Amino acid sequence: MTAPFVARTATSAPAPGTHALLTERVHGESLAAPFYVSDDFFDLDLDEIFSKSWLFVATEAEISEPGDYVTIAFGSRSVIVARDDHGRVRAHHNVCRHRGARLLTEPNGSTGTIVCSYHSWTYGMDGRLEFADAQAPGFDKSCYSLRSVHVRTIAGLVFICLADEPPNDIDEVAGIVEPYLAPHRLAEAKVAKQTDLVENGNWKLAMENNRECYHCGGHPELLNVFFPTWGYSSTDAIPSRLAPVFDRYRRATAAQIEIWDRRGLPYPRIEQLDTRPTGFHIEREALDLAGESFTLDGTAACGRLLTDIPEAQLGRLSMHLQPNMWLHVTSDHALLFSVIPVAADKTLVRTTWLVHRDAEEGVDYDLDHLTGMWETTNRQDADLVALAHQGISSPAYVPGPYGPSEFQVEAFINWYVTTLRDRLGVPSSHVTDAASA
Amino acid sequence: MTAPFVARTATSAPAPGTHALLTERVHGESLAAPFYVSDDFFDLDLDEIFSKSWLFVATEAEISEPGDYVTIAFGSRSVIVARDDHGRVRAHHNVCRHRGARLLTEPNGSTGTIVCSYHSWTYGMDGRLEFADAQAPGFDKSCYSLRSVHVRTIAGLVFICLADEPPNDIDEVAGIVEPYLAPHRLAEAKVAKQTDLVENGNWKLAMENNRECYHCGGHPELLNVFFPTWGYSSTDAIPSRLAPVFDRYRRATAAQIEIWDRRGLPYPRIEQLDTRPTGFHIEREALDLAGESFTLDGTAACGRLLTDIPEAQLGRLSMHLQPNMWLHVTSDHALLFSVIPVAADKTLVRTTWLVHRDAEEGVDYDLDHLTGMWETTNRQDADLVALAHQGISSPAYVPGPYGPSEFQVEAFINWYVTTLRDRLGVPSSHVTDAASA
């Protein structure tokens, strides 16, 4: 049993007002300002959301060999994710058990043991204390293993949970999404590029931004292949200017289904965004133009496809999982995004591009061509998130209404509010509809 | 009716101690340290002073054509001040009614409509929502106009008030000061230069600094034309070293009064600094040397005078208005200052130089010559304000006594404390004299 978390400050009780805001949240519209801008909610988000949910932190491709590790920080919580000598993925708090020094300081690397720079306490990759010099008789090394963190891999994706008791629906979720993901063999891929972009806005705004394409007019490059009809629930709701695109979308989908069926790739959309602790959504969709990849003409950016399936035109497999990840997989590469809160108004968005392990840069793919569209899209999103944060910071901000195509934003917010309420024991109010508020 | 302001954080109750400090404030000496250095008082100043008083934000010269706008921020409150299609000056909160994004991001510009970068919601310059794509049936655009801000122009100066119910003495104040200001035709002028200087001190220290000339020894350039006798209430109180200057001041004043009388320019000093919600002070004074302008020899810096009055020697018209502005007008140009709190220890001072609309840079005036004296003076003041803030931040600081020539500092502080007490419902103590404390 690990010891309970130590509060980061001498006082950690949520400020008055937090509970009331949770109780009174109105369905159908954006959250009240303090959820996004106050330090109280930021601390609460770290303590109750990020410390108690399953978090996407890396791909197995980043730690393919024993001794490989990455470090990742959620607030002041730094975690080592490593492959141990037996090839198992392990996660440990990056804190020496002696006087607390940070152990590994690089974002990633490879090592035989974890040696503290301060007094040379030395741990195995499995976290056991192997060496501590000059201790009194009776000192018991077995009491000073690194504090471990729960870890779970799903089809090559590595998730951790900082809580002692992680949400227990992860196996169920894995059971649902693995058949979608496994055929793409992400565990065997290699990292082509990884970027860290700090967005000047709350992490929830970064997530909301990704949950709708109502703003896709701001992404001219992406719109070459991404159907802007995404998120519209019926033909009725589609703005008339999108009617021709919708026709194209229907034809592309029909053609794509034929291929998916032929190759046994599951494609029904599953939405369990706000109905379980580990809320998620998965879908397979056609892409526009050549339909193969995130490039300006839709053709594959990497000549060596991820798998042996001969068709390059597989559209995209897309998933997201609360609270901090989404991904897109095409025939030639995979794109993984993780959202890491830094401050109430600062969020790190990490993007990882995977290609086949044997794909060679300069031969099978041009790196700028492979990553260009989403690097541009990420920058555009960062600007939008910053504008949202700035405006919401004004006392003049009042929550506004979600339109029909923003239903997944609403689902994210529902999950978030429900999760906080459950973990804090806060009831919901009787009146929760925008219409009746 | 607009909705009430949303608190910026989950907790917004003033901290204990604030009320006691307000009650116990001692007349005749500087404020206790927390008024200047604590975040609690900074938040209170934004909420109770800057959100409920009339604030000077721009000149009409900056938004002369329909579609012209400036944006200005008080803390996280960004406001758009614009001229609408009918030529009226309007003010709106710079926050989209959809999901709250900041709308206009430039400090000034010209536009036909206000389009949100996020989801293209589009507003007219009058604030009405004109377009919102893909909404559900029943969506009523008229419910989502930009939240408006009260705006009032006085002789070319633009004031806003963020409160629902602004102080209602603004018309009375306008009635008093307009006869002084109107002859200088500021509404028809043009901006020669505008500078933003961030001072490392509390906004009240920036205001106090401007309310006395006891420190004018630190302004050797300004003292060429600015009589350092300012603020001394009688010949008795004037330090003997200033006696010759005082003689020169009396002769210059007599000569100036003759001109003011001839041209019908009102000049009696009016001081209502701490006797009304919109406290102000206005006066017309002689300048030293040539008496025409803020230049080293006192001659006009702009060959094209602001008005048709033939005399260049008009001395200076000076006004200040609580809580955030002062100005000086000479025959050839006008200088307007606005004080914008940024943090407890950071204040933006914006200086705007106006000249006649037809004056040409390089022909009628040299920009450095026109602005040099006050740019230098502003930098000197910034240094003094920073020193004051540093010293007051020490727990060893104790409030010190105001001398006779600092009576307008005292009046500013009186206005500030009285205004806070009134708005918070805090009584004053019985013992309020420095002498009896």
Add this chain to the structure above:
Amino acid sequence: MTAPFVARTATSAPAPGTHALLTERVHGESLAAPFYVSDDFFDLDLDEIFSKSWLFVATEAEISEPGDYVTIAFGSRSVIVARDDHGRVRAHHNVCRHRGARLLTEPNGSTGTIVCSYHSWTYGMDGRLEFADAQAPGFDKSCYSLRSVHVRTIAGLVFICLADEPPNDIDEVAGIVEPYLAPHRLAEAKVAKQTDLVENGNWKLAMENNRECYHCGGHPELLNVFFPTWGYSSTDAIPSRLAPVFDRYRRATAAQIEIWDRRGLPYPRIEQLDTRPTGFHIEREALDLAGESFTLDGTAACGRLLTDIPEAQLGRLSMHLQPNMWLHVTSDHALLFSVIPVAADKTLVRTTWLVHRDAEEGVDYDLDHLTGMWETTNRQDADLVALAHQGISSPAYVPGPYGPSEFQVEAFINWYVTTLRDRLGVPSSHVTDAASA
């Protein structure tokens, strides 16, 4: 009598939780995280430790002539330490008694009077107000002397205490340590170099770091002359790898004692680290190799020794004094360290090298050779302190056990906790042993 300190913010009561953490502190292991990382404890440390203890702030060598001064800041408390016209060392708060401006802005200098930049109020070096222009009749200058700070010199070291009632054991401590220090004539030395290094960690971590040599493996340069056996209480406890070093240490000590005895230099170790308000420790120890100085081969770095004692091989005299200093004196130079808290996670470590007043740079010593070893060691320590702070900031940190050689770290922590408890009136818990916790 001086007025009581004014709180820096409107609220200054310690947060709930602080007292409980003080009560529950467990002996034998590092402190709980909030002691190091919370702003509450940082404020408490400034208010209760740094404002009420004797602090090392300078050497007399830095202010050898009347009018010489240094300024030093503990948080927002800036203090002037100066030599007055009668040659006495004085200390004043660096705050004008008029409207609070910071008076002296340079880290050190020489001046005849202290003139406020704002309104020219002028003080003597003894703190008396000598001039204030244009005051009302009845203004009494004698009421506005600078607020004084207690000051005490010990063998050339200058200590101040910000409290009205300083700990009264300073005379007793001076009586003990002066016989050790006086023979080295530090009051007559000169400053060869002074460096300020900001460490990214709490000030207590900077102190703890200096209180043990368990981490000396991280100081390969220092280990040339510093015996890494330091801190091991008996031959039993010494790791076997250190056995040969320990032999060398015993031989060097025996040789050194002969010299110390011959020259009448006291050398018994005195440890009163956690048994009195002004806790301290003093010792004289041999150095390895030539045994003369902190250089790679142990030979003196300065040809002109500090005193007339002919032997260059004097080993080191080392002292530290709670809460903020330590020093080393060899035959050729002295090294003084002061620790100045800047923020919960930032600490300034000032290092001063003294040599004989007549020693000439380039002739008697090469500056890089003189200072190189400790400049390197300081940078290594700064890295270790930063790692410790980072790790402790994680909620996963739990206090860990001190080994036998870390007994002076424990003594520092004991002193700190006991002092805070005493000053705040907090009881200790019955259960305080790591073993029984």
